[in-house]
Amino acid sequence: MTDPDVRHVSQPGRVLIFDTTLRDGEQALSRSLSAEQKLHIALALENLGVDVIEAGFPISSDGDFEAVRMIAQRLKTATPCGLARAVAKDIDACGEALRVADHFRIHTFIATSAIHTKEKLRKSYDEIEAMAVAAVKHARRYTDDVEFSCEDAGRTDPDQLCRMVEAAIRAGATTVNIPDTVGYTVPTEFGGIISMLMNRVPNIDKAVLSVHCHNDLGMATANSLTAVEMGARQIECCVNGLGERAGNCSLEEVAAAIHLRGARLGDVHTGIKLNQIARTSALVAKMTNEPVPNHKAIVGGNAFAHSSGIHQDGVLKNRSTYEILTPEMLGFDGNVMHMTARSGRHMVKSTLTALGYPEGSYNLDQLYAKFLQLADRKGQVHDYDLEALLFSMSLEQADDAFTLERFSVMTGSGEVDPTATVVVRCGSRTRTEASTGNGPVDAIYNAVTRLTNLKTKLLTYVIEANGEGMDALGRVNVSVLYDERKFYGSAVSDDVLEASTLAFLNALNAVERHRRVAAAKAEKADKPNDQKLQVDTP
Numbered sequence: 144m145t146d147p148d149v150r151h152v153s154q155p156g157r158v159l160i161f162d163t164t165l166r167d168g169e170q171a172l173s174r175s176l177s178a179e180q181k182l183h184i185a186l187a188l189e190n191l192g193v194d195v196i197e198a199g200f201p202i203s204s205d206g207d208f209e210a211v212r213m214i215a216q217r218l219k220t221a222t223p224c225g226l227a228r229a230v231a232k233d234i235d236a237c238g239e240a241l242r243v244a245d246h247f248r249i250h251t252f253i254a255t256s257a258i259h260t261k262e263k264l265r266k267s268y269d270e271i272e273a274m275a276v277a278a279v280k281h282a283r284r285y286t287d288d289v290e291f292s293c294e295d296a297g298r299t300d301p302d303q304l305c306r307m308v309e310a311a312i313r314a315g316a317t318t319v320n321i322p323d324t325v326g327y328t329v330p331t332e333f334g335g336i337i338s339m340l341m342n343r344v345p346n347i348d349k350a351v352l353s354v355h356c357h358n359d360l361g362m363a364t365a366n367s368l369t370a371v372e373m374g375a376r377q378i379e380c381c382v383n384g385l386g387e388r389a390g391n392c393s394l395e396e397v398a399a400a401i402h403l404r405g406a407r408l409g410d411v412h413t414g415i416k417l418n419q420i421a422r423t424s425a426l427v428a429k430m431t432n433e434p435v436p437n438h439k440a441i442v443g444g445n446a447f448a449h450s451s452g453i454h455q456d457g458v459l460k461n462r463s464t465y466e467i468l469t470p471e472m473l474g475f476d477g478n479v480m481h482m483t484a485r486s487g488r489h490m491v492k493s494t495l496t497a498l499g500y501p502e503g504s505y506n507l508d509q510l511y512a513k514f515l516q517l518a519d520r521k522g523q524v525h526d527y528d529l530e531a532l533l534f535s536m537s538l539e540q541a542d543d544a545f546t547l548e549r550f551s552v553m554t555g556s557g558e559v560d561p562t563a564t565v566v567v568r569c570g571s572r573t574r575t576e577a578s579t580g581n582g583p584v585d586a587i588y589n590a591v592t593r594l595t596n597l598k599t600k601l602l603t604y605v606i607e608a609n610g611e612g613m614d615a616l617g618r619v620n621v622s623v624l625y626d627e628r629k630f631y632g633s634a635v636s637d638d639v640l641e642a643s644t645l646a647f648l649n650a651l652n653a654v655e656r657h658r659r660v661a662a663a664k665a666e667k668a669d670k671p672n673d674q675k676l677q678v679d680t681p
């Protein structure tokens with residue numbers, strides 16, 4: 144049988160990516176994954192180019208056994224793997240689940256630190272070593288691809304760690320994994336453990352040295368990369384940095400870091416297809432119900448966003464000033480520029496240029512002063528706000544067309560049709576409309592649509608608690624489509640239905656401003672001699 148790992152390792156500088164999203168990543172979830180969900184993720188991981196997929200812990204339950212079996216059956220290029228304690232029944236379950244694949248890996252482990260051996264396993268070190276050796280030998284009956292892990296290696300006595308690694312390799316382990324199970328070590332220390340093993344274990348060249356770092360102190364990526372510099376050639380990691388407690392080393396972070404800094408790390412590379420990272424991250428976030436934090440490196444919503452003027456100016460002149468990787472390279476659409484009161488004139492000018500207003504057709508300083516007033520009031524300014532500002536140059540003129548006066552809703556279970564009555568002030572007039580809907584919010588939105596006469600498509604409606612417990616306010620964010628453009632609205636209220644109504648009206652006010660701007664533009668187009676915009680006059 145050809146061992147793909149041996150093939151990769153024979154390529155100088157190849158670092159294997161062992162993904163454990165479906166095993167260690169799953170250990171962080173409040174709700175375990177179904178076999179179908181695991182299979183879906185496994186196929187995406189294979190497409191991403193990972194080398195080994197740890198699909199689960201087959202002895203754990205019939206469901207996980209089946210998940211590992213299904214995944215082993217479907218993978219074509221990635222090696223399927225299952226986890227087993229250093230006991231025969233766990234290894235047998237792994238072997239049985241995986242044997243449907245032509246090539247597979249059994250991963251067996253036992254803790255080696257004093258705290259774990261004495262307090263948890265309650266065994267002597269000699270007993271632990273005997274169990275490890277027996278487990279590796281037993282696993283070798285099923286496959287010639289056996290990985291052995293010294294759980295809590297980061298806190299294990301160095302002499303005992305060297306002894307265990309040597310014994311496991313002698314017993315037949317082809318990969319030896321060094322986990323920093325509780326994320327305790329710092330990079331120089333963890334790198335030191337790897338270089339010690341490389342120097343002191345006589346048969347270390349007979350196995351791939353792997354690392355598995357947890358993020359309890361936020362060191363998982365740094366520790367893994369330092370280990371690679373010291374000679375480790377497999378990194379165990381999870382998509383979006385999922386994993387027990389604070390997570391495992393994040394796959395996208397090490398893949399991007401090795402892509403960018405591989406030369407600095409000893410001329411190393413991985414087989415990860417970087418342009419598949421965005422979609423894999425999104426899929427895992429969705430399936431695990433674990434949204435990616437905005438500030439998460441590489442895949443967070445803010446990873447390629449700029450909202451401060453000095454950075455925006457730099458990025459507009461040359462993206463490399465503040466972007467070390469391009470979002471496109473990772474499969475994202477592009478970077479994001481937020482216009483806020485921290486933005487500068489370059490950002491405002493560039494947005495207007497993109498909207499079709501050439502520099503010189505307006506007074507930038509005057510517009511910027513108005514922009515700052517608006518940004519201080521609203522927090523974020525959208526391109527359509529800027530366009531409205533440009534035409535009106537006064538918030539008073541561009542002020543909200545619709546203001547909520549009051550609303551009432553009748554709703555209930557069973558036969559009751561949710562019905563809403565909404566009263567809105569439109570300039571000097573007050574209008575009232577009533578409508579039914581699928582639910583109370585739908586009824587309100589139908590009534591509001593009638594009385595504003597703006598036919599939009601609701602794209603997103605997100606409601607969340609702002610604060611904690613019973614005192615929390617409801618925050619509603621909506622986006623609507625009008626005239627092939629997206630408009631946003633948001634509102635906060637102690638009544639979620641009021642927040643929903645206000646957020647929708649907020650978006651419709653933006654639409655109405657856009658309509659006025661479009662009408663003014665059309666009027667300008669009818670007067671070809673009038674080259675400059677009204678607002679340009681000092």
Ligand SMILES: CC(=O)SCCNC(=O)CCNC(=O)[C@H](O)C(C)(C)COP(=O)(O)OP(=O)(O)OC[C@H]1O[C@@H](n2cnc3c(N)ncnc32)[C@H](O)[C@@H]1OP(=O)(O)O
Binds near residue numbers: 200203228229263387
């Ligand atoms: C660092 C890690 O991430 S390790 C992986 C952690 N993942 C999981 O635990 C998820 C899957 N686990 C399970 O489904 C269950 O815990 C099982 C099936 C493995 C075991 O279930 P149970 O038999 O009910 O035991 P339980 O989980 O309560 O306790 C673990 C037992 O395994 C022993 N054990 C722990 N690790 C190992 C090991 N590597 N090798 C041998 N025995 C071990 C413990 O000492 C304890 O033994 P004891 O019952 O003699 O005290």
Ligand SMILES: CC(C)C(=O)C(=O)O
Binds near residue numbers: 252323357
């Ligand atoms: C089972 C092992 C590899 C593990 O997850 C750890 O030690 O963190």
Ligand SMILES: [Mg+2]
Binds near residue numbers: 322357387
């Ligand atoms: Mg772990």
